[in-house]
Amino acid sequence: MVGNLLLRGMLVGLFAGILAFGFAKIYGEPQVDRAIAFEEATAQAAGETPEPELVSRPTQAGFGLLTGVLVYATSIGGLFALVFAYTYGRVSSFGPRGTAALLALAGFVAIVLVPDLKYPANPPSVGNPDTIGSRTELFFIMLVISIAALTATIGLARRLWAQHGGWNASIIAGAAFVIVIAIAMYALPTINEVPEKFSADLLWRFRVASLGIHVVLWTVLGLGFGAIVERSFAGQLSRPASARPALR
Structure with missing residues (x-):
C-alpha cells in the first residue's frame, strides 16, 4: 500500500510541478529578466567585462526551469506520500483529504514560509x-x-x-x-x-512570485493527493476485509 501511495504522491507532485512551472514562467521569469538587465547595466557602468554565458537565457527560462521544477516537485510529492502513510490515523482523526490538506499546510509553513521569512529568495544581482x-x-x-x-x-x-x-x-x-x-x-x-539602487518593487515582486510558486505546488499537492487517496480508500472499503491491503 505504501508503494501505491508513493507512486500517487509522485504523480500528483509531477502535475503540481507543471502548474508551478506555468506560474513561474508567467510571474517569476519577467522579474528575473529585469534583475539580469539591472546587473548588466551595473556591470557596464563600472566598465566590467560581461562574463561568458554558459547556458543561454532561453534555455534557463525554458527547459532548465521546467526540469528543475519537475524534479523538485516530484521528489516532494514522493516524500509527502511517505509522511502521509506514517501520519494517517496517528496525528488526527481526519480523513484522507483532511490529513493531506493539514500535512500540506504544515509542510508549506515549515519548509517554505518560515525559512523564507528569515532568508527570503533573492533575484540575480542581489547577494x-x-x-x-x-x-x-x-x-x-x-x-x-x-x-x-x-x-x-x-x-x-x-x-x-x-x-x-x-x-x-x-x-x-x-x-x-x-x-x-x-x-x-x-x-x-x-x-x-541588496544593492543600493536596486528596485524595491522588483525585489518585492520577485519574492512574491517565488513564494507563489510554492503556494501553487503545496496547494495542488495537498488537495490533489487527498482527493486521489480518498477515492482509493473508498474503493478498498467496498472490498471484503480479507482483500484490503494494509496501509502500513
Whole structure:
C-alpha cells in the first residue's frame, strides 16, 4: 500500500510541478529578466567585462526551469506520500483529504514560509558571491530548526490533547512553535546584501512570485493527493476485509 501511495504522491507532485512551472514562467521569469538587465547595466557602468554565458537565457527560462521544477516537485510529492502513510490515523482523526490538506499546510509553513521569512529568495544581482556559502548554510540551519520545531509541536499537541482538549492543546503547541521560531530568527544573523539602487518593487515582486510558486505546488499537492487517496480508500472499503491491503 505504501508503494501505491508513493507512486500517487509522485504523480500528483509531477502535475503540481507543471502548474508551478506555468506560474513561474508567467510571474517569476519577467522579474528575473529585469534583475539580469539591472546587473548588466551595473556591470557596464563600472566598465566590467560581461562574463561568458554558459547556458543561454532561453534555455534557463525554458527547459532548465521546467526540469528543475519537475524534479523538485516530484521528489516532494514522493516524500509527502511517505509522511502521509506514517501520519494517517496517528496525528488526527481526519480523513484522507483532511490529513493531506493539514500535512500540506504544515509542510508549506515549515519548509517554505518560515525559512523564507528569515532568508527570503533573492533575484540575480542581489547577494555577494563571496558569501553564498555562509548564506546557504544559514538558510539550511533555519530550515532544520523549522522542521524540528514543527515536529516537536505536533508531539506536544498530542500529549496535551487528552488533558486540555484539542482546541487548547493546539493553541499551546502553536504558541510554543511561534516562540521557538522567534528565538531562532532573533539569534541567527540577518543578511542584507541588496544593492543600493536596486528596485524595491522588483525585489518585492520577485519574492512574491517565488513564494507563489510554492503556494501553487503545496496547494495542488495537498488537495490533489487527498482527493486521489480518498477515492482509493473508498474503493478498498467496498472490498471484503480479507482483500484490503494494509496501509502500513
